[in-house]
Amino acid sequence: MATFDVELVDIVKDFESGGNRVRAVDRVSVAIEDGEFFALLGPSGCGKTTTLRLIAGFEQPTSGRILIRGRAMEGIPAYHRPVNTVFQDYALFPHLTVEQNIMFGLQMEGVDKKDARKRALEALEQVRLLGVGKRKPHQLSGGQQQRVALARALVKQPAVLLLDEPLGALDLKLRKNMQYELKALQRDVGITFIYVTHDQEEAITMADRIAVMNEGVMLQVGTPKEIYEHPETHFVADFIGETNFIPGTLLGRDDDGYGRVKLADGTVIRAQLSHALASEALAVTVAIRPERIGIFTPLGPPDESGERHTPLNPPKALGGGIDASGVTVLDAVVADSQYIGTDTRYTLALGGEIELVARLQNVNNKDGASFEVGQRVNVHWGESNTTVLDQ
């Protein structure tokens, strides 16, 4: 057997609603490894929570198979599955104390009261929440409740821990702290985490691998870096981080996995082709991240020979060592500039009504990396930072 902890094979889940069939999960297949921190990422209604509920056993798939530790889960009720869930609203039993909440699962296993209490205290220590055992859930803060929910699930020592937007209800600062804590905890206990979130930043910081879902379909599965650097679809590129999309026509494919794309103003650029790009695609989109775009001051006036020179060696100076051989340089006008603290966000107007957003870090203003609205500039990026996607 492979070392997969959870395997979904061709999972389909349809819901009836008012005589209509709604497909919540559409042919999802994925294998999650033992000890992995796996994030299911997507907008609300994309089927990620349904997928989680299918694994937990709260819902039964319309078709397809779920295996946990190689064992088929068909017909096995939620209460016999080796998984535990941290619910979005925590679902702590309001009539029980914190301690009783954590002991609940152990008592269902037949652990006697004394042992259960001891293990509940250990679990509370594990989530760094001692001295609240006798309180009722509603007497705790959101962050504390979150820890109790975690302790209640972890105390059962499940093969897989399912987390349904567990940090969603917390304020930003607490959420950041909990992200690190959760990650550290996961490394500590070594349990497989399946983590549902709509927050791409959360997924990127915490997960070993991310599955991006939309409309019930699992669009792409990969490490955060793969997902960010090589999105395979328009949706993934758009959903993860900020992206510029430039429409164009694919003129031809080069042997090195790059293609030549003609933009609206007639300029031809070279860009990396996505694996998922349809082989016959002609109308395409070039995706490029705002922080991969460099800006430099325009070329000086023509000299005697009619040639124009840049005042500096811009790509090296501003772009941070991009290989000059694979650099695209285009003319642009600064249409808007927005100061956002660590960065400045420039909207750049290119020919053919193309608009690009570039983000430059405000490292050191003496470098002169500050541009005025209306200023003529050149923009540049390394070809390897681009991806050609289906339109």
Added chain:
Amino acid sequence: MQAVKIVTYRFRRLQQNGFFLALPTIAWLFIFFVLPLVIVLVVSFMSRGRGGVALLPFTLQHYERAFGVFFIILRRSIGLAGMTTIVCLLVGYPLAFFISTRRRRLVQQITLFLVILPFWTNFLIRTYAWRILLGEQGTINGLLLSLGLVDEPLTLLNTQFAVLVGLVYGFLPFMVLPIFASVERFNFRYVDAAHDLGANDVRAFLRVVLPLTMPGVLAGCALVFIPSVGAFVTPDLLGGTKGLMIGNLINKQFGGSGNMPLGSALSIVMMAVVMLSLLVYVLANRRDRGA
């Protein structure tokens, strides 16, 4: 001078805390509730005169009788009311659960409407209908006979069983509605959580659903038990002599050849029973809230 100041000050304060707004209600309650209650209490300690009226001197003999010869009826009343409450709970809880878990709003509304529907007809008429159903030549016996399930008609009417049926029928909505409200507010995520933690359906119900819907159960029990103890129309029409309850007994004492002091004493005893059951309700509720 000082006295005037104090009076004006008191008057101001009464004005501020809304005493004058509550005055009509207070007067109403005093005249029609407190005063009659005091009269009943006083009468219950007086002797019986000709025609059942109350006379001096004061005596405890009515209370003696209430706990003496009439104790069997008091016990029967509490027993029947208790049974009514239990049966209503056993029937009403699943019914309320069914109604509040319907996904379609329309189904929920219709079932709820059906629960309330009997209220549209006079209670007396509905109880008479039960006489027709339960009678020796009644619908139920007719059905049983024609199906050959029994050889001769069963004695259903004028039994404690008939009273129980009538009471359950009459008070079931009072059990269903508060439980319905409780289950409606219940977050079914807790059932998921219980299942997730290894509880099967039965344990999830006993450990999570039931405790969290307990306020509805307690309210329903109080709403059924209290009027059942004092019921007199149902036992009168369906119970005959075997199903006589304390309500009937009290009713009789205020009739032509009655005994007003005895009736008063029985009323006070019945009120004490109700008060005790309310006390149980309050205590159970407080414990439930986890004080």
